[in-house]
Amino acid sequence: MLEVNDIHTYYGRSHILQGISLNLQKGEVICVLGRNGAGKSTTLRSIMGFNVPRRGSIKFEGLELTKKLPYEICRLGIGYVPQDRRIFPTLSVQDNLEVIERRVEGGWTVEKIFSTFPILENLKTRKGRHLSGGEQQILAVARPLMTNPKLLLLDEPSEGLAPLIVKAIEELVRRIITTGISVILAEQNMRFAMNIAPRGYIIDKGRIHHQGTMEDLKEDKEIIGKYLAV
């Protein structure tokens, strides 16, 4: 479904991604693990077209993404949950959802989001900026569903949240996965990632260092010590 092949992405002169390759089958859930600054976010941002790779290719269902603009990439069926949530602050919860709605026969609608995530219905008239961090994260995860994506990119959804809320987000992501959406999760929280993704890549300094099932990665104490914050 998605094939990222040897991409090199730069911020100005800094060579951030130095040849990242990964792939994902339809319906699969994978995780990209690494410390802060390892290149997880940049990998997702490259797929979304925010930071266009200078070299390499990204193919989604056979289509090359590196020449496309972010809104076109979104419309091909890729949903994006940014780091730091980035809720539109002056729009209400309902408007945050409706403003990006792309209707699909039998797909997600505001009503369906509200019935799936009832907490959002109770907050529907509240402005984005008046939500708590946890509420914002729930909205951030639910929001891209309004574009009816086939693949969802999640950038550190557990970051900076209390353990109880992390648990709630985990439930939410799992519920989304059961609808058949593929997911790429960027995380540094190994436990959170383990509960969601069966397979993972370990990334450091812009390169993939290991890949495999999460079970195997977890067992390898050396990998965990070397590439992940403890």
Add this chain to the structure above:
Amino acid sequence: MEPRVFIYFFLNGLANSTCFFLLAAGMSLIFGVLGILNFAHGAFFMIGAYLSYQIILWTDNFWLSILIAPLILAGIGMITERFLLRHTYRINVNFQLLLTFGLILVIEDLIRLIWGVHWVTVQEAEALRGVLPIMGGAYPIYNLFYFGVGAAVFISLWFFLNKTRYGKKVVAASSDRELANGLGINVPRLYTVVFGLGSALAGLMGVFHGPLININLDMGHHYILNAFAVVVIGGLGNVKGAYISAIILGQLEAFGILYVPFFERIFMWGFMMIILIWRPRGLFGEKKE
């Protein structure tokens, strides 16, 4: 002082506010969404005025010019954004300023070529001429009408941005362009539309303000400074702020002329300084989150 004089100057202040607001609204909208300070906005206003002069000359119909001039300006704005400004977004912001500044020079020369260097005048529609008896005196109908125009434009813009789906997309894109783009909103097209809308407002102001002044090559410079003050006081990118600030500045100018005619302009800039010292982001400015 006679209450009548007071009322008349108050009404003048309301009419002034439209003149401040119409130009500032477009500038503020464009800045809020695209992050571009369009120096050529005053030149667009001038084109609007000259176009209305030409349309009235041909058709003798003021109302028609209200319809056509803003449409042409919307077109000019959209072409400017799509084919000129779009190439500057990836490079230093100074190039945008230089480009819009260069546009002023081009537009002024074109106007000089087409309409010459002498000022021209237009007259408002028949129905808007004449005076209304207010408190035993006579007050020009057009001034009241002009205030109504400003209020109507403000309400329409407010409705557009808060109640329509496309307006909410504009709000979303203005608070986070990148993410709005990544969530499927066609931000490049939205930029073109917003720039066109802002330019149309400048054109509209050109039409409505034309009957009050001599239309000449200097008009752009004069009003753009005022509009800039309105935008800054109201908070960059905030249409409601721009309207309230226009109402305040309109009154300051009217009563400034009444009480201290020589120093009237100091009021406006002094007021701007005080506001900026007190609230550097303007009355309704918000931190970008």
